[in-house]
Amino acid sequence: MTKRTSIGLGAVALALVVLVWLFRLPSVATMPLESSEASIQRGAYLINAGGCISCHEGQDSEGLSGGMALVSEFGTFYAPNITPDMDTGIGGWEGKDFLLALQHGRGPQGQFYFPAFPYRAYGGMTDQDVLDIGAYLLSVDPVSNRVPPHDTPVWLQRWMLAAWNVMADVAGEAEPVLSEDPKVHRGAYLARNLGHCGECHTPRNGLGIPMLDQEFAGATLGESHADAIDAAGLMNWSEDDLAFFLFLGMKADGEYIGGEMESVIEHNTAMLTEEDRQALAAFFKRQR
Numbered sequence: 001m002t003k004r005t006s007i008g009l010g011a012v013a014l015a016l017v018v019l020v021w022l023f024r025l026p027s028v029a030t031m032p033l034e035s036s037e038a039s040i041q042r043g044a045y046l047i048n049a050g051g052c053i054s055c056h057e058g059q060d061s062e063g064l065s066g067g068m069a070l071v072s073e074f075g076t077f078y079a080p081n082i083t084p085d086m087d088t089g090i091g092g093w094e095g096k097d098f099l100l101a102l103q104h105g106r107g108p109q110g111q112f113y114f115p116a117f118p119y120r121a122y123g124g125m126t127d128q129d130v131l132d133i134g135a136y137l138l139s140v141d142p143v144s145n146r147v148p149p150h151d152t153p154v155w156l157q158r159w160m161l162a163a164w165n166v167m168a169d170v171a172g173e174a175e176p177v178l179s180e181d182p183k184v185h186r187g188a189y190l191a192r193n194l195g196h197c198g199e200c201h202t203p204r205n206g207l208g209i210p211m212l213d214q215e216f217a218g219a220t221l222g223e224s225h226a227d228a229i230d231a232a233g234l235m236n237w238s239e240d241d242l243a244f245f246l247f248l249g250m251k252a253d254g255e256y257i258g259g260e261m262e263s264v265i266e267h268n269t270a271m272l273t274e275e276d277r278q279a280l281a282a283f284f285k286r287q288r
């Protein structure tokens with residue numbers, strides 16, 4: 001073998017290793033889904049804390065049967081039917097399918113989900129919380145509703161998300177929570193993971209990757225703007241102002257909120273326990 005062919009073969013081998021690594025399916029626990037009433041009830045609460053209904057709500061409020069058009073600069077994505085219908089929903093899903101989807105953005109066949117589904121935020125959820133969500137989703141009545149295919153530009157392909165995820169992994173990290181107060185940590189989990197507040201409030205780079213070094217610094221969403229909710233943005237809000245806002249939508253200045261935040265309050269934060277709203281407030285108002 002000449003030197004050149006061996007270098008060539010080496011390069012091909014390296015490229016193959018990189019490809020296999022990029023497309024490998026993450027290993028997830030193969031825990032069975034519980035079907036206990038307790039698990040289902042925890043799941044119902046987590047569905048609220050995760051704001052799933054804001055996107056997956058069916059027409060005529062038909063549960064989580066999907067169909068809502070989510071318009072973004074990368075195309076129009078239709079939230080799928082996540083009721084356990086065998087043909088048009090997620091009937092037959094197992095524990096590992098929920099873990100792969102919510103923690104890794106991968107479908108049961110290994111396909112990559114588009115980040116219109118905020119799986120990068122949900123990625124930090126505990127296995128138990130994901131499995132409780134799964135238990136709840138499989139317990140609701142199946143609704144038959146076939147949602148339209150996504151309307152995306154031809155150049156945008158699912159496999160590209162393999163590289164996008166790697167870029168997002170290295171794009172910077174959110175500030176670690178230094179507080180020793182468990183309430184602040186609970187708030188961080190509710191804000192960063194379940195509530196995915198940063199999906200709207202953190203600015204993104206040209207590839208649509210949230211810039212976590214500017215976490216919650218405010219971002220433009222099409223026509224509207226999600227205000228800064230970092231330390232500077234919430235300077236004039238007390239913890240109680242914020243907890244009250246998350247319950248009723250009334251801002252520190254007495255005005256009621258509108259836009260996309262209204263749905264976040266209605267389907268997510270207003271449904272939480274007062275303790276969890278206080279935890280969110282404690283996280284956002286923490287002393288750095």
Ligand code: HEC
Pocket residue numbers: 046047050051052053054055056070077078079080081082089090101107112113114115116117118122133
């Ligand atoms: C911001 C909108 C949005 C929110 C919030 C959201 N989803 Fe989704 N979800 C989507 C979109 C869009 C897809 C489809 C992604 C794709 O096809 O690549 C999806 C896909 C899914 C899938 C895969 C369905 C399938 O048929 O393969 C599951 C399961 C799911 N979401 C569950 C949830 C759960 C549980 C929550 C709340 C914890 C949630 N989603 C919150 C938009 C959202």
Ligand code: HEC
Pocket residue numbers: 190191195196197198199200201221224225226227228229233245251257258259260261264269280
């Ligand atoms: C789907 C996008 C979206 C999500 C998710 C979201 N927000 Fe918002 N938020 C907005 C928009 C848009 C506004 C501005 C609404 C307006 O003024 O019409 C806003 C406004 C706010 C305000 C008012 C700020 C001010 O100075 O007036 C607060 C506080 C807030 N959001 C907190 C949160 C928290 C906490 C979360 C997570 C639990 C969250 N948001 C999740 C879109 C979102």
